[in-house]
Amino acid sequence: MYDVVIVGGALSGASVAILLLTEQPQLRILIVEKTQAFSRRVGEATVEVSTYFLRHQLGLTSHLNHSHLVKNGLRFWFANEKTKTLADCSEIGARYLSRLPAYLVDRAVLDEEVLRRALTLGAELWRPAAVRNITLEPGGIQRVTIKRGDLELLVETRWIVDASGVAAVLARQENWLKPNLEHPTTAVWSRWSGVKDFDSPDLLRKYPEWSRECYGIRSTATNHLMGDGWWAWWIPLKSGDVSIGVVFDERRLDWPKGGSLGDRLKSFLLQHPIGNELLAEAQWQEGDVHWRKHLPYYSTTFVGDGFALVGDAAAFLDPFYSPGMDWISYTASSAAHLILAQHHGEPTSPLIKRVNDDFTRSYSRWFDAIYRNKYDYMGEFDLLGLAFTMDVGLYYLGVASQPFLRGPAALREPYFATGPSTPFYHWMRTYNRRFARMAQVRRARGQLGRRNNRHRRMVKGFAFETSTIVTVLRAAGGWARLELLEGWRSWFGRTKSP
Ligand SMILES: Cc1cc2nc3c(=O)[nH]c(=O)nc-3n(C[C@H](O)[C@H](O)[C@H](O)COP(=O)(O)OP(=O)(O)OC[C@H]3O[C@@H](n4cnc5c(N)ncnc54)[C@H](O)[C@@H]3O)c2cc1C
Known part of the structure; x- marks a missing residue:
């Protein structure tokens, strides 16, 4: 009998083990990993939140500095x-x-290191071994069927953490997985x-x-x-x-x-x-x-009393801006917090509801604010330049700053889940939608890419400072100017996008 069985020993699975064992070293944790060794995988650029998580929560600063490249x-x-x-x-x-x-990382190297640290803290590893089936029992004992060599073994555990990546073992089995x-x-x-x-x-x-x-x-x-x-x-x-x-x-x-x-x-x-x-x-x-193919998907359920989905096993949206390991930081931190709360005898129902609500809202707002139809204007220097400045500036001011200013509790607040983020969500969704419309009009008029040669937008860099507010406001001014110059063409009615 284990306290926690983790499906998948790569970054998200091994991270949960580290977070749990750092707080409660006596927990009995089994990690089941299908592959004998990690191969290289995508997810090779960290950003500010994931870097905070890797450095401050997993203690990887020295490893990152020695074995990877500073980004x-x-x-x-x-x-x-x-x-x-x-x-x-x-x-x-x-x-x-x-x-x-932030870092450019070789995931085969990074994930082996994170897993090694989880084992040093006391996690047990079955590798190669694959989870075949999970029988959920809310509030009770979860039963996991694992194929290890020629044997099929039944393991019992209070919690199951699904960190199986796109295999999304639990979400598929329970029919929670939806394509976007x-x-x-x-x-x-x-x-x-x-x-x-x-x-x-x-x-x-x-x-x-x-x-x-x-x-x-x-x-x-x-x-x-x-x-x-x-x-x-x-x-x-x-x-x-x-x-x-x-x-x-x-x-x-x-x-x-x-x-x-x-x-x-x-x-x-x-x-x-x-x-x-x-x-x-x-x-x-x-x-x-x-x-x-068909990259994005999400699970309609993220946690329950006895299970948690983390990393790609919970959802995937888009790799533009490298948010994948931020998502791991949020899902792994929330999963560990929930499991520790139950372990300490705290009531879990309100927490489970909050996590499911927060992550569901986060995924849908994150999609609308950043990615919906963004590929319409991906190739437009001026439109993408303005969006990039506001997207990244607001990420710095409202998201990346939070763990640095308030500590790791901020890693349980995924993008756009909190009340104060709501006006910014509406603002971002609006300019994202407007830039996509302007690009659609340009396409219809055969005017795509006119500023794509010999222009430069050399930014000074972002920080948690007034200078970044000024940068964002200047970009908002650039958006207003574009609306007057050409946006008016799509203010009323629709120009059909070919
Ligand atoms: C094209 C592309 C580019 C990306 N670029 C970036 C980027 O630059 N930055 C970024 O942060 N993110 C990026 N991502 C996202 C990133 O790759 C993922 O978010 C991240 O790798 C997910 O890690 P994970 O640990 O959740 O899953 P994985 O890394 O997929 O690990 C899952 C593990 O589970 C194991 N497993 C699967 N099934 C079973 C089973 N039944 N039993 C036991 N073990 C099992 C697998 O062997 C694997 O080791 C990108 C994604 C894509 C598609």
């Missing part, structure tokens, strides 16, 4: 028919280095070798003016190649390999057919001036080319 913010590259070289691309990014820490059909996106990715560096000396010599525009480091940002209905991430790893992948809206882009997936990924990326310049000699890694 230098986000950088976006836009193209149109006039952009012939990398230096012609319009650019959004920081002029200097970032002010808060309003956001049909697909991702294709690989790890690459032989990728030219953004800061390589020959590029600095070839484009001296371009190199002088940035005083920081371009190559260790999460770089993004942007297009109409798609974007690509570009994440260097400590080993020298680079993770590069494309995410596209299935309504906006027909993924090329014919040839191997790696070939198609490369020829697609070569069409962008950045890809053309940096990927000519690069090779995707055989056996490490992946395709995932």
Whole structure:
């Protein structure tokens, strides 16, 4: 009999074990992990909340500094028919280095380290072993069937934590899993070798003016190649390999057919001036080319008296802005808090209701405020630039600042779950909707991408300071100006989007 059985020993599962054992070392925790060793996986860029979680809650600062790369913010590259070289691309990014820490991580390395720490604290690991079936008994003993070698074993536990990622064992079994059909996106990715560096000396010599525009480091940002209905991430790893992948809206882009997936990924990326310049000699890694269709989904239930869903097993929305490990921080923290509350004899019903309400509201508001139809304007330098400034500025002021100012309790308040976030949700949803409409009108008028060459939005960097409020307000002013210049075309009636 265990206190907690965790399905999946990767980041979200091992994190819950660490949070629990740090508070209650005597808990009997079993982690069941299907794979013998973790392979590389997507989820390679942290942001401010997830970095706080990894450093302050899991104690990984030294590991992150030694085994991964320090990230230098986000950088976006836009193209149109006039952009012939990398230096012609319009650019959004920081002029200097970032002010808060974040990392570019090799998940095979990171997840093994987090799991190792959970075992050091006293968790037991069955690996390789796979959870086959779970019988839930609210408030009672949960029964878990586990395949381990040739054996099928029945294990009893007070709590089950589902951290099985997209396998979403419990949500599928209980029919809680719903696809988010309003956001049909697909991702294709690989790890690459032989990728030219953004800061390589020959590029600095070839484009001296371009190199002088940035005083920081371009190559260790999460770089993004942007297009109409798609974007690509570009994440260097400590080993020298680079993770590069494309995410596209299935309504906006027909993924090329014919040839191997790696070939198609490369020829697609070569069409962008950045890809053309940096990927000519690069090779995707055989056996490490992946395709995932219909990315977003959510569970209608997140926790109950005896179970909790964490990380990707609870929901997935969109990888743009790298929120996946923030979601892990929120779900893992809430799951551990609930289990510890029950362990201390506190009433769990109000907590269970609050967690289910908060995460349900969070997912739906997060979608509306940030991602709904965003791929309509992903490829528009000016629209995405304004959205990026307000999205990230408001994230800094209202979200990322919270654990730093108030401590880890803020990690139990997912995006847009709290009362004070409501006006900001409405504001963000409005400008996101307006930018999508403006892009739809531009598309209908054949005017997409006109500012995608030779413009730069070099931001000073975000902080929990008045300067960021000013930056956000300036972007809001830019939005108002755009409304007067062209937004009026879609104020009344609908312009049909092709
Ligand atoms: C294209 C793309 C790009 C992304 N980029 C980012 C990013 O830059 N930053 C970011 O923060 N997030 C990103 N994400 C999200 C991120 O990958 C996930 O949020 C994160 O990896 C989820 O971690 P997890 O531990 O919940 O699940 P996983 O990492 O999927 O781990 C689940 C574990 O459960 C095990 N398992 C599965 N079934 C069973 C079973 N039946 N029994 C036992 N074990 C089982 C698996 O073997 C696995 O080890 C991205 C996602 C996508 C799709």
